[in-house]
Amino acid sequence: MKNVKTILTLSAMSLALGACSTGITKSRNLGNPNVSGNTLAQQVCSVCHGNIGNSVNGNSVNPTFPNLAGQQKDYLIAQMTAFHDHSRKDPAAQQMMWGIARNFTPKQMDELATFYSQQTPMANPAHGKPALIAEGQKIFSEGLLDKGVPACMGCHGANAEGNGVIPRLAGQHANYVYKQLNVFNRDYKTAEGKDSVPDSALERPAGGVMEMVANGLTDHQKRAMAAYVQSLR
Numbered sequence: 001m002k003n004v005k006t007i008l009t010l011s012a013m014s015l016a017l018g019a020c021s022t023g024i025t026k027s028r029n030l031g032n033p034n035v036s037g038n039t040l041a042q043q044v045c046s047v048c049h050g051n052i053g054n055s056v057n058g059n060s061v062n063p064t065f066p067n068l069a070g071q072q073k074d075y076l077i078a079q080m081t082a083f084h085d086h087s088r089k090d091p092a093a094q095q096m097m098w099g100i101a102r103n104f105t106p107k108q109m110d111e112l113a114t115f116y117s118q119q120t121p122m123a124n125p126a127h128g129k130p131a132l133i134a135e136g137q138k139i140f141s142e143g144l145l146d147k148g149v150p151a152c153m154g155c156h157g158a159n160a161e162g163n164g165v166i167p168r169l170a171g172q173h174a175n176y177v178y179k180q181l182n183v184f185n186r187d188y189k190t191a192e193g194k195d196s197v198p199d200s201a202l203e204r205p206a207g208g209v210m211e212m213v214a215n216g217l218t219d220h221q222k223r224a225m226a227a228y229v230q231s232l233r
């Protein structure tokens with residue numbers, strides 16, 4: 001009798017454990033610190049950031065959602081941290097990423113960033129006419145001396161591959177790039193001539209160097225930059 005009871009207890013326990021371990025590898029629970037970054041990538045992030053074919057690869061189909069595949073690991077961690085602590089607060093960040101990042105642990109962020117930085121970025125189809133892309137290419141490699149805009153290449157790399165906390169731009173969706181250039185431009189206008197403006201008042205407080213850059217570009221030139229970087233692999 002005692003043995004039967006032990007066996008029943010043991011099998012109930014292993015059932016519970018079994019359920020628990022499949023549960024955790026398929027979990028969408030953003031509030032459970034034991035769910036791994038890889039699982040979150042597959043179960044949660046893929047809905048917006050891309051899941052083409054059967055691989056979860058961070059190449060999003062919808063230009064509202066930035067590509068994460070091949071993005072710099074340090075940049076990914078910095079942005080996730082900024083969504084988590086609400087320091088990055090452009091409207092789409094607030095609406096889409098604050099809730100998701102609310103309970104991120106440092107370990108989950110590290111795993112997510114490792115995962116996405118190791119995915120292969122896919123080429124995006126051309127966005128815009130060849131002349132617009134060529135205009136963007138020129139500014140990317142030469143800057144605009146008269147406007148005080150340095151060459152993007154100097155920081156983002158010759159192929160826009162990024163480096164550390166400087167993001168990869170190659171293959172990024174033009175709509176997203178254009179939108180972010182306007183966010184940096186709004187920050188410039190917020191801070192312009194007001195040295196005392198606290199970082200906490202800016203939508204992307206880590207984008208200090210980008211504010212001047214974006215402000216030196218006309219609307220047309222922002223579109224040219226967006227078209228050019230999307231065309232890169």
Ligand code: HEC
Nearest residue numbers: 040044045047048064065066076079090092093096100112
């Ligand atoms: C409901 C859709 C949605 C889901 C799900 C989602 N994201 Fe996002 N994510 C967005 C949008 C929209 C943006 C762009 C925000 C902006 O424009 O500021 C974004 C931006 C980001 C960025 C910044 C990219 C950059 O180039 O600056 C990172 C990093 C990121 N998400 C990571 C994640 C991770 C990791 C997950 C899963 C745990 C996730 N996201 C789930 C919609 C989503």
Ligand code: HEC
Nearest residue numbers: 150151152155165166167177180204206207209210213225
């Ligand atoms: C002095 C270095 C520097 C130069 C020059 C520079 N950038 Fe940046 N850029 C950065 C850094 C650093 C960030 C990350 C800012 C942040 O974390 O908010 C960034 C972010 C961006 C982003 C946001 C990407 C994303 O995934 O959200 C875009 C778009 C961008 N830069 C475009 C450009 C373009 C176009 C040029 C040239 C006209 C340029 N940058 C020149 C350093 C630079």
